[in-house]
Amino acid sequence: MPVLLAPDQAPALHELLEQANVAGLDCKPADSDDKPEPRIRGLGSLSSAGPSEISFLSNPKLHGQLLECRAAAVIMTEAAFQALPEGDYPYRIVLCSQPYLMYALLAQWFDQHRLRGLERGIHPSAVIAPSAVIGEGVSIGPLCVVEEGVSIGKGSRLGPGCIVGANSRIGSDCLLHARVTLYHGVKIGDRAILHSGCVLGADGFGFAPDPRADTGAWAKIAQIGGVSIGNDVEIGANTTVDRGALEDTVLGNGVKLDNQIMIGHNVRVGDHTAMAACVGVAGSTVIGARCTIAGAAMLSGHLVLGDDVHVSGGTAITSSIAKPGRYTGVYPFAEHTLWQRNAAVLAQLAQLRRRLKALETTKS
Amino acid sequence: MPVLLAPDQAPALHELLEQANVAGLDCKPADSDDKPEPRIRGLGSLSSAGPSEISFLSNPKLHGQLLECRAAAVIMTEAAFQALPEGDYPYRIVLCSQPYLMYALLAQWFDQHRLRGLERGIHPSAVIAPSAVIGEGVSIGPLCVVEEGVSIGKGSRLGPGCIVGANSRIGSDCLLHARVTLYHGVKIGDRAILHSGCVLGADGFGFAPDPRADTGAWAKIAQIGGVSIGNDVEIGANTTVDRGALEDTVLGNGVKLDNQIMIGHNVRVGDHTAMAACVGVAGSTVIGARCTIAGAAMLSGHLVLGDDVHVSGGTAITSSIAKPGRYTGVYPFAEHTLWQRNAAVLAQLAQLRRRLKALETTKS
């Protein structure tokens, strides 16, 4: 953790665990541990955490790092604790059934601590339409623009330079980082996290051939649908979610989108589906719940993917998938000359198959 | 259509058709139709349009939906009308030779209606250089920056937070949505539509090795060309068009670019060529007129693509293409284990070919 809390702001270990553990995990210091209770100034990995930081073991392969760890406290499972050789470790041991989830909660606690330190309120340089309805405790940063008919639910924060288009609706306790752009008519549920540069509600890409204008000319199909986003959604930096042609583009509850993802118009994404960076989903495709789409995968338009479909990175999905499972289509890389030699054969595959068939026939 | 017009703003059917049909299509209510004329509050698909909306049939496969459609009016071809079983349909029938194009025009009408309702004028928070030349009826939103020497043609609108760099030139009747960025020396024709987050005129990626500075170090090749864009161009959200190294990067008339496209320096794109989202075109490539490049395709640098070339989604174009047609190069996806088994053979293809050849030789 590059910046540690000042010592007078650092909580005692038990305070930190109580405050962070909103999920009610089974998590407490090991009984056998009689070291004095440390104050915790930060959170770090096993190999980097210093003597005022808490750490965690979630990946069993890193168990050996427990021997050298210099942290103030380490979260681990009962099993990891039992496997620890006897010895004098400098850290307090915290037993937890789900160390990785507990790590997530601790990181949230430290980030919330930082956020609580920020000024709140509505900055005088923000340009806010008189008809906008701003909930209690809302924070609007410098140089934001909030247009007519917008509503922003209680406790939401807009970083500097956000733009909220006319008649858009933001739920409560949302966090819009600097420079988020919502077009008009974009609806966002509660507790959304939107990152800088994301654009929600730009026009979908729709054109009708208009040969009267010129050979090959296109007439714009104005996009008069909107965007509708559930609760607990996170959208990464410079990701774009286009508005629907006639109806809304829809992201379900708990959807997580990384950076530089493109969601085309009319797409529907089911609850808790997560997509890694650089994914593209073309128009009108419907994706089920609890899917994962790995980085730089591409989905063609007008497909239907069922629930629990997992797409590997860099894979082009060009037809619908009903069956849960993992799907892949990536050209394996190799040293360039080796690739070159083998790739040249790709243009003859059908012919090779025929030749093989011919040999088989003559043989029999 | 998520938001309907207020009833007192809704045009009568014939008014709507007259006002929308700027293309002069053959389009009129069916003579045999004696239903009272409805007022039209919105536009929807056959399956979703309600009793105050107009709809259309452009895809013959959806003809069956005409039986259940609850719209106020439906646009269809004479042939679709003739194929409609006798019955008492709740909608007025509008005959049109090109229902899809008419749909585009109707959607434009509704979007224009919304735009006409917006405030116009130059917002006092915009920072505009004294030397900028602003045409009649231009709208400049809050917190825009217009630098020295810029000219903006009549009737153009800039949404909130746009930045127009020094000596750039925007034609008339352009629509820049919120937060469009033009560097200096970017020229844009008339009727452009630019979406949020797009960046025109950033430096092309050019470096000369500079071993004097350090092993492997690069000297920047400053990019002193510009960007030149024709009329009727649309550019999607977060798309980037780099400035040329010495001359301009050029987009022709009627070019349509979707979101998150990258156009490298010195690229030239011919009239009416359309590219779907996430396409990348590397530097100095020249693309003809009326091409279509589907989503996430990638074009290497210094290529020449002729007119009427169509590139499939996810395809890497690594050499020039003179002949019109459709070109593809996508690894077909499969269930992961099946893919794994077959992909492993790719590294042996050249060897397999040799072995096959050997068998053929011994046989003969």
Added chain:
Amino acid sequence: MPVLLAPDQAPALHELLEQANVAGLDCKPADSDDKPEPRIRGLGSLSSAGPSEISFLSNPKLHGQLLECRAAAVIMTEAAFQALPEGDYPYRIVLCSQPYLMYALLAQWFDQHRLRGLERGIHPSAVIAPSAVIGEGVSIGPLCVVEEGVSIGKGSRLGPGCIVGANSRIGSDCLLHARVTLYHGVKIGDRAILHSGCVLGADGFGFAPDPRADTGAWAKIAQIGGVSIGNDVEIGANTTVDRGALEDTVLGNGVKLDNQIMIGHNVRVGDHTAMAACVGVAGSTVIGARCTIAGAAMLSGHLVLGDDVHVSGGTAITSSIAKPGRYTGVYPFAEHTLWQRNAAVLAQLAQLRRRLKALETTKS
């Protein structure tokens, strides 16, 4: 060069060469040249440079263009000069051991000339926290936001609409073009060039499964690391570099990133490595020094690439690479029907290999 200097601002040839040649290249007008010294208003390619522009020959294949070139002066190697047929060329000849590097320096000179003409100072519309430390000669454009605890080194310029998050640190002589976004805790060295729309320090994409909340639900792993960037780094338009989960994401000295690149959390990139547009690097991958990653390549997470590794465009790197060299994995494109025929065989490759093996066995 789309815009030429006014004649009274154009330097004489020897002045330009002296001022531009900061690298101390061996570069001087050919002795045998007794033409009057021109004033140089611009820089152009051999085929486009006019009689007030300087040009250069770096690619030997273009030697023939010297015969028709109308430039005021041309930079070339001694060898190119010797190979030039006798004749009366309109241009002065400048001999240089590295014409391409000299071209880079000349382009820099012209761009610096433009930059020097811009207003400097801190625009009154910028919102700057009282605790920010602003170095000597710093320029901050209109509508920037500089938050608490920021420091900006001497001579750096921020274009309009930049946002610098709390406690971030920008070195000296940096150039941030319009609308660059830094989150809190982002450190940037000296002489950086950051392009519009780039976002440094957004949250990495990290989630822990949280089945207590809902089947398939995710708990956010707040990202409490930062971003740390060396000297002489350039980052392209709409590129994103995420902050680390616990430690910093790191770009070394001299790293060059093109547009729309995605660098995931915890990634480390070695000195002088360059990446072309649309590259994605997933979390925790470590890339060595002096690598080049061509456009739209994708690197999976948790890999290690050594120094001097060169990845071809569109290639998916899915495992670590220790050995320097060039690596490729691209599906070769073809006319669509040809591709279709051959691609269909990919799903049977393992089977084809077995059949071939069977034939070989029976034959022997």
